[in-house]
Amino acid sequence: GAGVSQSPSNKVTEKGKDVELRCDPISGHTALYWYRQSLGQGLEFLIYFQGNSAPDKSGLPSDRFSAERTGGSVSTLTIQRTQQEDSAVYLCASSAQDRGEEKLFFGSGTQLSVL
Amino acid sequence: SQQGEEDPQALSIQEGENATMNCSYKTSINNLQWYRQNSGRGLVHLILIRSNEREKHSGRLRVTLDTSKKSSSLLITASRAADTASYFCATSGTYKYIFGTGTRLKVLA
Secondary structure, three states: OOOOEEEOOEEEEOOOOOEEEEEEOOOOOOEEEEEEEOOOOOEEEEEEEEOOEEEEOOOOOOOOEEEEEOOOOOEEEEEOOOOHHHOEEEEEEEEEEEOOEEEEEEOOOEEEEEO | OOOEEEEOOEEEEEOOOOEEEEEEOOOOOOEEEEEEEOOOOOEEEEEEEEOOOOEEEEOOEEEEEEOOOOEEEEEEOOOOHHHOEEEEEEEEOOOOEEEEOOEEEEEEO
16 A cells, blocks of 8 residues: 555444454565554554564553564554553554665554553 | 754744744764645655755745754745745754644744
């Protein structure tokens, strides 16, 4: 696709339910990042993928959070037993080298609301 | 927290004025980037400055970097109402980009 695609755009769920967020990166981008942004705040790093492997999972807030990437492309972020504090915008980015410089391309995010 | 800090948190200026925002970070970096975010959704890359560079220009944007002070500044000249957005700096470390807390810029027409 032309850009990073995230789905759903908005997700409202009840506390205790599981949710799955999807990110479809730009074709050919090997690096993929997940960030979380609470209202009016900065970006909190969650996890980084290089290909299908995740060398850095240090940002995942708890064991309720997991992520995978298959085929070096689509990634899913799963939150189990959602809590109200999980409410945030979840942003995905993929990256590519451009004349020796790497920059991130972001999707529009998934707004997650846990009631 | 490794998160960088930006100041001011919010800035309101008149169209045509210059806007300056600052970023401080905590770790050694390979480069520093600035991103813009509209309406709390996806960020757009603006400019990158390498750790061995001190100043860089792109259109109406001017970025400076002082690695001894671990700080950077973004200057937007001749601001326009369309520049209204949040601006974030990001530093690259091992495996990840660390974003600052952001500056919310409002340009009044």
